[in-house]
Amino acid sequence: MITAGELEEMRADQVALMFDAVVIDRKAGTHWDEEEQATVPTWDPVYSGAARVALPHGTPIVTASGELVVPRTAxxxxxxxxxxxxGDRVKVVGPRPGxxxxxxxxxxxxxxIPTACRMACGAL
Structure with missing residues (x-):
């Protein structure tokens, strides 16, 4: 069994490996945007800080339209x-190729073992 102290050390080790930064927002509702002349989502911040972002290499696939694309699941x-x-929105802070x-x-x-939270994220 893992002790509370060991679990805290494991969590600290996870954070030490997080070299990226993200902002996670949750849709809170909508509002009218005069400039866009449309109803747009309103977002509330959920988290902002350290993260690890991995973009696994995907095997290219051919879409129904014949376009060659690579799946983008981060x-x-x-x-x-x-x-x-x-459904939360994740913005990777700073440019990351791909x-x-x-x-x-x-x-x-x-x-x-709850040492970090990992999510599969994709582009819409």
Whole structure:
């Protein structure tokens, strides 16, 4: 069995490996935007800080239109205690080659040992 002290050390080790930064927002509603002349979402911040963003290499696939695309599922890891939901918007702070400006949480991993929170995120 893992002691409370060991678990805290494991969580600190996870954070030490997080060299990226993200901002996670949750849709809070909508509002009218005069400039766009449209109803647009309103976002509330959920988390801002250290993260680890991994963009696994995907096998290119051919779409129905004949376009060759590479699946863009980013695995985003944030410190334990962050509670993202499916549909939350994730912005990777700073340019990362191959990572879109925003990705959306598609699934949150249930970890056996709660040392960090990992999410599968994809572009819309």
């Amino acid at each position: 695995m985003v890891t944030v410190p334990h205690g962050t509670v993202p939901d499916v 990572v879109p400006e925003y990705v959306w949480v598609q699934a949150v991993e249930a970890a056996a």
